[in-house]
Amino acid sequence: HFVHNLIHEEDEMEDKPRHRLQNVGEQGHMALLGHSLAAYISVLDKEQLRKLTTRILSDTTLWLCRLFRYENGSAYLHEDNRDGLVKVCRLIINARYEEYASEGYSVFRSKQPVIYQSASCRPGLGQHLCSQLGLPLSSLCTVPCNTIFGSQHQMDVALLDKLIKEDLEAEKLPLLLIANAGTPGAGHTDKLGRMKDLCDQYNMWFHVEGVNLATLALSDVTSAVMAATRSDSVTLTPGQWLGLPAVTAVTLYRYEDPALSLAAGLTSSQPVEKLRALPLWLSLQYLGHNGIVQKIKDATSLVSFCVQAKQMRHNILVVEDELNSPVVLFKFSQEMTAGEGRTNRREQDCASVRDLGEQLVQLVPTSGVEVVEFEDEGTYIRFSPLLTAAALGTQQQDIEHMVKRLMELVPVMSSTVSLRQDFREETHRHAASLRYVEKLSWPGLGAVRYQPQEAEGLHESRRKQELEKLNAELLKKLQDLDSDIMFSSGPEFETEDDCIFIGMVTEDVDVSELVETIATLGKEIEESGRLLENMTEVVRKGIMEAELQLQRANEEKLMEEGMLRQLPLVGSVLNWFSPVQSSIKGTTFNLAAGSLDSTEVIYSTKAQASRLSLQDTPTSSSKRLQGMIIHCCCAPL
Incomplete structure (x- = not known):
């Protein structure tokens, strides 16, 4: 109960909805049970522990190699899914530099090792390898992707061949090539067959990773992914693919020298370290071969339902499913208007896609969609069921619900984009009081500021204060209107406090009437504030005048009646015997006119x-x- 409170303490304090937890079914509980059993088994007798851990690790290795068609492989289980590649690099360094064990990094002076990776690989992977291996960043070669032919996310093999030859001429040692069977962003597969041939030609180690490796368990596998079985090592993440919490990643590799594998850390003589395989071993036992294949098959079949979004009208959302990838990408696509910059349109489209993705996550949390950004192509909504479906329990009806929501949201987004230019022009027509604020990151209709020309003459601090106050009151009045349009002060990270942001609108919205309403309400607030300010000034001056007249009247009364009549007791007695007729007239203060009257x-x-x-x-x-x-x-x- 105490840990439960720690998990939800921040959400309850900030009135936030509780985060959705992973769908932990029976197979998930089996994986979690493995961690408890591993701790219990670690206290067994050493001989019993050695026999048991060896059996568990060997069984797990055999099942994974058979399941993913990787014959004669050894397995290394690791928590960090990059750690297996680090250990593989150490193995290659020990194998290619015979004197590395005795001389260390000094052997790199003769021939600097080079690691090749794709521009579409995991961000920071190459830098992590160099950091862990003690190599300079000059040992990392990032190969660009295809720019003319083929996918925009596949490594350019011809350019790779050219770079390898240049490194050989510079007396460098090509050490390792990292390929993708499913890039982290788009899910595309490199030309693994051609890349393997290059590695054989230049005596390089060939390593493959990616989500598409999960499809090796299916009976129908594409030839592009099947080529991964020829690689020297692969990194698998069965925990993600099968929805198993806290299950380690696995690197399968082929190498015959156990001494070098031990030196690289791929194998261990410590039985406790072999217990990492226990949660995965239990999960594989529970699911069985048919259960594992069915889970992967169900996840890939969800893509076909998602492709229904291709039929959306006006081609507003484009579905990208090149190379039969089990990853679907949506992007917003609409023709540019005259005079609109390409950069501005791209940034606005990215904001629209980002907002659409966030709405889909809220409306259909079990869909597993997420927003991804590519440096050259912009922002996409990605649906990768192999990574999310098993954990979230995504079903066909969830995808149908998501597509239905897309059908509802996209026309509103389209009409909003088409009306942005009209909104900008209408705002410029009311330049006397309204200012159009360029906010490319805002997915809605636009942003305005009510700024009358009279405010330009005020001091900067006073002007900003008055504008914030005026626009805050205007925003409140707009929010009170009986309208489907959303008015807000902008996103949380917005630094300007005196802007009014208009959300998405439907195609039947009259933009000129909307802008006229904003300007009219702002004028009313301005005039009422000015009237109140004038009245306040009049009353203040009237009160000051009344104080002066009262002071003069008191002085005249004192001079006329004398000092004795002002004393409380003496004055009453004196007035009884000798009444006095005062010449001082009474006055009244008129609030409407701000004047003193008799x-x-x-x-x-x-x-x-x-x-x-x-x-x-x-x-x-x-x-x-x-x-x-x-x-x-x-x-x-």
């Missing part, structure tokens, strides 16, 4: 009204009333 008009009006009412009464009543008036007037005397 009270004589009020008293004369009241007296006249009383006299008229007395004349209308009978004579006897008048006499009684006059007597009462005389009595009341004389009583104080």
Whole structure:
């Protein structure tokens, strides 16, 4: 209970919805049970422990090699999915530099090793290898992808061949080539067959990784992915593919010298380290061959349902499924308007796709979609069921629901994009009070600021304060309108506080009427504020004048009546014996006019009204009333 509170403490304090946890089914519980059993088994007798761990590791290796068609391979299990490649690099260095064990890094002076990777590989992978191996970054060669022919995410094999020849001429040693069977972004597979031939030609180690390696377990495998079985090593992530929590990654490799494998750290003589295989061993036992194949097959079949989005009208969303990749990419695509810059349109489209992806994640959390960004191509919504479906429990109805949501959201996005230019032009027509604010990262209709020309003459700090106050009041009034349009102060990271952001709109929205409404409401707020400010100034001046007149009246009263009459007790007695008729007139403060007026008009009006009412009464009543008036007037005397 204490740990549960720690997990949700921050969300409860900030009133956030609790994060969705991974769908841990029975197979997930089996994997988690393996960690507990591993801790328990570690306290067994050493001989029992050695026999048991050797059996578990050998069984796991055999099953993985048969399942993913990697014959005669050895397995290294590791927590960090990059660690297997680091150990493989150490193995190659020990094999290619015979004196490395005795002389260390000094052997690199004669021939500097070179590691080749694709420009589409995992970010930071090459830098991590150089850091762990103690190699300079000059030992890392990043090969560009195809720019004219083939996929934009495949390594250019012809250029790779040229780079290898140049390194050989520079007396460098080509050491390792890292290829992708499913790039991290688009899920495309390199030309593995041609790359393997190059590695054989130049005596290089060939390593393959990627999500498409999961399809090797299926009966129908594409030839592009099947070529990965010829590689010298592969890195598998069965925990992601099968939805198994806390299961290690596995690197399968082929090498016959056990001494060098031990020196590189690929094998260990410690039985406890071999227990890393226990959670995966239990999960494979539980699922069985048919269960594993079915999970991967179900995940890849979800792609066909997602491709239904190709039929969306106006080709607003483009589905990219080149090379039969089990990864689907959506991108926003619409024609540019006249006078619109390509850079601005691309940034706005990226913002729209990013917002669309975030909405899909909220509306259909089990879909597993995410937003990815490519340096040269922009922002995409990616659907990669092999990485997410097993963990989230994604079903066909979830994908159908996602496609349905796309059908609803995309037309609104399209109409918003088409009306942005009209909104900009209409705002410029109200230049006397409205300012269009360019916010390319905002996916909605646009942003405006109510800024009357009178505010330009104010001091900078005062002007900013007044604009923030005015636009905050205008935003509140716009939000109170009975409209489907969303008005907000912008995203959380927005630094400007005096802008009004308009969200997405439908095609039936009258942009000119919308801008006119904003300008009219802003004018009303401005005028009411100005009236209030003028009234405040008038009242302030009137109060100051009244204070001065009261002060003069008190001085005149003191001069006329004398000091003795101002004393509380003495003044009352003196006024009783010798009443005084003051010449000081009463005054009243008129809030509407902000002026001081005499009270004589009020008293004369009241007296006249009383006299008229007395004349209308009978004579006897008048006499009684006059007597009462005389009595009341004389009583104080």
